[in-house]
Amino acid sequence: MIKTINIAGISMQGSSFKLSNIKAEEILSISSSCTVVWTECVVDDLPATAGEVTKALGITLDPSVLLASYLSGYEDRGETLGLMLPIIMFVGSKVRISPMLIYIRKDHIVTIQDEQAGKILRLSDYTNTFFRRLPTNPEEWKDRQTTLLIRIIDELSEHNFTVLRMIVETAEQIEIDLAGLRQIPRDLTIEMSNIKTSILTFLNAIWATHTTVHSLRYGDPDMVSDNDTILTKFDVILAGLERQIQMVEHVLEVLTAGMNVLQTEVSNKLGSFLLWLTVLGTAVLVPNTLATVYGAFPASETEMLPRLLVLIASTTGATYGSYLFVRKWWGRARRIRRKKTHY
Template identity: 35%
Template sequence: MRSVKGRDRADSKNRDKMKHEQEAEIKTEIPLKHPNNSISPTFCVAMLKNGSTVKIEGRIEEFLQTIKESDFSWVNVQVDNLEEDSGKVAYLLGFTPSIISELVKQRFSGYEDLTTELSLLLPAVRVKALDVEVNKLIILIKNNIIVTIHGEHITRLVKFARYAVTFFKKVPKNLDDIDKISLVLVRILDENNERNFDGIRSIQEQGEEISKYLIETTGFRQQLGSDIYKMKHALISYLEALWASLDVIHYLRYGDAELVTDDPIILQKIGMLSTDLTRQISISEQMSSVLASGLEVLQSIYNNQLTQLNNRLSLLAVWMAVVGTAFIVPNTIATVFGTPVGEHVGWHTQLVIMLGTTLISVIFVYWFAKKRSLMPPKAD
């Protein structure tokens, strides 16, 4: 029996050693971004069991002991490649790597519920001028820990981290772990939504610039058409991201998942997030309607300009006919008088005939053009 127990202990030590070696290998493989500023994009905020709140910046392995000693914690990790590195981060923090493998393949949003683990994929929108960039934000939940994983272009959570310690202190200590984590989740979702909502402000500002072009009926034609197309594309991309966020919020708002609270007060806060998203979607759709009206105005401007151009060409053609008549008729009469017939007609008579026929011909051509409505109407 002693020999069997000895072998079991030896096997257990070997397994632990292999696990530690595997974790060490993964740690060295994950490239974490550390910009040269005062706030690290990889950090851990934790409420310890003794009631104190701490914030640690650095590498994931430096957080593990703090996570074990915490009542609840939030870990934010920034990686170079979300599809390749997020599974490794999840493994280091005690999550099942497969919970992310299918999630990161989704376009904008998604969720995966393994009962004891929950993963969410949300869009993080960044708008610069009329260029809408939709990045992916992964949220992992397990027991008393919530993890956010994202790429280098998402800085909103790093900014929120400045106030995370204060927020953790305000979380009531008598709540269940699920309720505490759900409160942290709601705060992170709200922060992401608020930063997403900034995008519509940027699009509105660009819309104001474009509306200035609509006042001018000349110039900027090609630029105006291009800008309106870009604005339409930006609104469509922005709306897609908002609808994707709303899908995830709807999944959470009823508290069906085991790791999401069923406390009505906290669920009401999730419902408020849904209301905010619905309002922003409504605003974006109204902007789409305004944009459609702008396109109609632009088309009217183009049609008006085309009509004016056609009128000018028609007027030019009529006056060319009149001027041509004034040249052709006297030239024809002069040709006739250049024959022997002209020898019997005095030059005074020839001059009167040439001037008279020319004047009559010009008046006739002008009258004919007016009668046949060949003369374009005068512009207002």
């Protein structure tokens, strides 16, 4: 179901306008009298409703073609250029991906997004100011819509970067919690696993966005300007996406190091427990065996003291000997682990 449709553009007289909550069947009649139009559609279920929007606009490129792509998509059909870019959301320490479909035709750009993604494009708040700065000559229609397309992609990238900031803040809070705890609670380990999964999902989404923007920059589509000055703005977006990728990879390395520290701490605690368990088991096993043997042969009063001394000595010797042996083995194992961690 279509929730809202907003239209902004420049009329044939050169004045900018913005219309809200219009019907789908009114879009073509409005856009036919404009030099450039941006139609923003918000739907409740994008895979099910996007076809209704494209049918009303006469777009032959089926949304399923773009939605079949992984995270992002690029489809050039000459007079129609279709894009799918990921909208990244961070909800409850988990990253969710929602697609945004973008259709570019002559003098008309259409964006379709899910209502769960919320308001992504702030451009709708200042469309009048933005459209007044676009070229007005009829021959510059490619420059107009390419500039508008670049602005839409740039705002989507800014939104995703804001989500990255939220992920980084959550990861830093986890590191602070780890530093202040002697015992790691189970909830924190689950949260660490969730945040690592979120970072990997975010990284995949940014790489997918980078791939699509790169195809848009160098694919030479008919609906995009050939002006090098305008195309350079795609390079700026690509550079920003690359910085986001570098930042995400750095955060992932830091979080991985923290998880390695956690794993080492758990291993040390488990090893220490096994150490004392071994010592205790040996201390009990040796005298218990001797006591069993002595029990098979009843002793006289004169033999009780020597046997008691033997039990005490064997218990003390077995305990001390097992402690030295296990400690030596445990220390060697720890040195080997430290070397592996270092390398």
